Amino acid sequence: MNVGFIGLGRMGQGMARRILSGGHDLLVHDVDTSHLTEIVAAGARAAASVAGVCEGRDVVVTMLVEDATVIDVALRNGGMRDSLPAGGIHLAMGTYGVAAIRTLAAAHAEANQVLVAGPVLGRPDLASTGQLGIVTAGRDDAVERCGPLFQVIGRRAFHAGATPEAATVVKLSNNLVLGSAMVAMAEGFSLVRKYGVEAQVLYDVMTEGLFAAPAYKGYGKTMVDRSWDQVGSPITVGLKDANLIQAAADLGRVPMPGFNVYRDRLLGAVAHGDGDKDQAVLAREQARASGLE
Amino acid sequence: MNVGFIGLGRMGQGMARRILSGGHDLLVHDVDTSHLTEIVAAGARAAASVAGVCEGRDVVVTMLVEDATVIDVALRNGGMRDSLPAGGIHLAMGTYGVAAIRTLAAAHAEANQVLVAGPVLGRPDLASTGQLGIVTAGRDDAVERCGPLFQVIGRRAFHAGATPEAATVVKLSNNLVLGSAMVAMAEGFSLVRKYGVEAQVLYDVMTEGLFAAPAYKGYGKTMVDRSWDQVGSPITVGLKDANLIQAAADLGRVPMPGFNVYRDRLLGAVAHGDGDKDQAVLAREQARASGLE
């Protein structure tokens, strides 16, 4: 396929390289052209503009961080909507809110283009080895056409349905489950500490039993080691995603009290100056609330 | 060792049989003598009273369901305290509250006996194959003396500390983490349903990724299949344990808002007539709150 790619940050780099490795023709674009050096050296060609990376392409992938950015890139004069050919696919692989996805889908539909949502699960190391999870949603034929890309980018694509926002909501739900797991561990660690028990004991019980999974092994270990200065996913990014989750719950009319607790703890962490720490610092936030710090 | 065992329910049966298999001399007692048939056939001897099962024993294991029951068995006239020899160990392997454990520990100490807490993690099938997790706490020498029993009963013993309540609190914390995981899944499933997504999609994303663990695979599947009529752990038992968790949080002065959500959902499930269903029915309780049922 001939493919465009906008947004060559750390995640985007790995994904684009995987697309190249699949033998696809790849045009790339990023406002920060320093991001393009490596991928061009690997065989991609650079386009100087959004229009340049879209014209004549079958599929253009975006991997941009904010709702506002992807909407700007897609909808501004000379943006993706104005440049993608009729029938072209905008494959949005960042994590965006429901409202943003709806806006994009409607805009592309008016221009006889198709939005496919394909938010990914995983960090840059998984991106570079093609081990990401991908949640997909959009018109069946369009999702099918993206199949070869999903195959090289991810270990598995989970198809969520025919409306692009379906993928968004699944991705966000996975995040809310993660947030609640962190809150729960934090509560557990504070509780055992109050009774003089080392956090490590609870960690071992959890991760060798019912909770033998990456969410608990990873964030739990950071909580036990208090190593939240080594930041994987910072509190502020958690808060950004939490606001997307909340907006989705709002539009869907779903009261989510468990999620609210996670969101409150994120706010509290920022209020106490821990906004730049890894989300595992929620253990310290809970400890503060318990009079332990 | 010569061992006594009180409480031969489904869990107790499996555990007692493992003790026999370790070559220990085993006396057993249960108010319901029909529970004794099998284990006696397997080589144990039956004692007609609590006193009978305690006299001259090195260790007496209790596997009883309620705080009130174990306290009664231990402290009534002619109970364990009055019958265990000096230096004897009461190894309490049920899940009891902090206050109950403290009461037992103090009573046995006065009688020159020792309480060791060893609550187990796992269901009857794991009990019968010696695959339970065991959280242990108590005086170091006493815990060490129980070592041969832990070896045959469980796959691993996690030592929580020198005060018996430490084990209780670790066990309860593991339960609270489980409760929060169920609440989180329930919220996620309701959220995706509101956007027309099959619950199975979120299930797959979770259990093939960050949440590839028994807690999510088991309860999540029951939620997806709506098979909560096949009851593993019913809502009412969850509520009993939740009250122990809450009491521990109270005594420890730990605000646990995430846990409160779980407890409220349990109450709601009972209020809506689902008290006898499997705890996975929390997915339906959340769906009700979301206007989905």
Add this chain to the structure above:
Amino acid sequence: MNVGFIGLGRMGQGMARRILSGGHDLLVHDVDTSHLTEIVAAGARAAASVAGVCEGRDVVVTMLVEDATVIDVALRNGGMRDSLPAGGIHLAMGTYGVAAIRTLAAAHAEANQVLVAGPVLGRPDLASTGQLGIVTAGRDDAVERCGPLFQVIGRRAFHAGATPEAATVVKLSNNLVLGSAMVAMAEGFSLVRKYGVEAQVLYDVMTEGLFAAPAYKGYGKTMVDRSWDQVGSPITVGLKDANLIQAAADLGRVPMPGFNVYRDRLLGAVAHGDGDKDQAVLAREQARASGLE
């Protein structure tokens, strides 16, 4: 009427004096006999025992602080149940839990006596001037017989129903509404402080408008003035009542997430060393959670 009165603390003193002023014959009893000096000087006679204060009385009022105390006084050998004449009324005017009230009601019924619950609303100053509110519940004829006492003790009696626990639950519900009001003010004060607004401004807006009521004027002022060292109702008493509220919600199967927040804040206040402060210190607890202290 001939009346007995057990529990001459600060509240009880005022209430007993009002009964005297109504022209009733009054026998009084307290384990701390120093509490009896004043009321005896005012015309009551002292009884040396619970039995002594109950024998031959139409009604015996108890004004004791704890569930355990009133149950002990009523049910121990030689206690109220053993001493009140048949048809006699135990008028329980303290704030007790549902389970305690049920236990008392059943015990007195077996002895052909009647329990009437009459928990009061108000502090000692209102007790001494007969301005308490009283919530009443119990058998209609018995409540009616107590009418002359209610008239002198309180400004108004609110009748809740024929089962004594009905009064308990109304009293506890009034407390939960108060707790939530304090939480709400605390949140509001923290929010405006974050935007540089004096707490006094919000206080004025509230108390000259929708919230022109004692709950807001009193606790709100203490929050604004940070004068929680002058203790009206301490955190620890709030926590005791909160546990009664929670037990009532449990038995009734009522999820109360708003109340849970109040309870968690009380726990947090104790954890931070504020257990002996006035409940208005919840404003500081919320401020802590907001990174303001």
Add this chain to the structure above:
Amino acid sequence: MNVGFIGLGRMGQGMARRILSGGHDLLVHDVDTSHLTEIVAAGARAAASVAGVCEGRDVVVTMLVEDATVIDVALRNGGMRDSLPAGGIHLAMGTYGVAAIRTLAAAHAEANQVLVAGPVLGRPDLASTGQLGIVTAGRDDAVERCGPLFQVIGRRAFHAGATPEAATVVKLSNNLVLGSAMVAMAEGFSLVRKYGVEAQVLYDVMTEGLFAAPAYKGYGKTMVDRSWDQVGSPITVGLKDANLIQAAADLGRVPMPGFNVYRDRLLGAVAHGDGDKDQAVLAREQARASGLE
């Protein structure tokens, strides 16, 4: 003064009429010109455009419902910013979010105009009699210049500070306290109902005691009477304001768990089809959660 007024809905009508009664020269504008008939008959002059109502005016009041509307009216080409004279005051009396107020304040400052925020407390009946509360914030001199208008519009102005958003935050905090009061009453009513007590009893206890205030008397009565079909403030408007409160808490980094419960109940009410009912319908939403409906 010569005054402009934009937004002659039910609240605006009453307020504009009060301004006329103060002897001020009044120009009015509304996109729905039918709203202007009465006020013009009373002595105001109609302007055909936003520009027309702003030119040469000392102060222009806006009383518009949505953030988006007031921003559009103020910032669009030919809007208030382009038409108000230098030194002119935009007096924004609707309830807007912090971000919207900051946007307006910055825009007017650039144009040498001044934003004063003056959100009002009260319903149309209070507006028509000049009995509204007003929370004011903005540059001291500008607020002072608005004094004569505040005098005729309201019973009292509460000054919150020099930044316009201060008034917003006080108004929103008052709303959050109200929301929590409704949640608390709802919990109390469900709790007493579970014990067979009429809601009226709790209502009487509250409103003749600690909660003898309009918030409880008004919404409480609607809850007791189940008369939420007579809509004063509908759930959907509550939800709109709740989202403003939440955004303010977000920007200020204030975890507000009590408020979250209110917001969740609003969402639940919408999910159950009660979005158009009066907010007192939260009592039914709580009753649903308790298995009572």
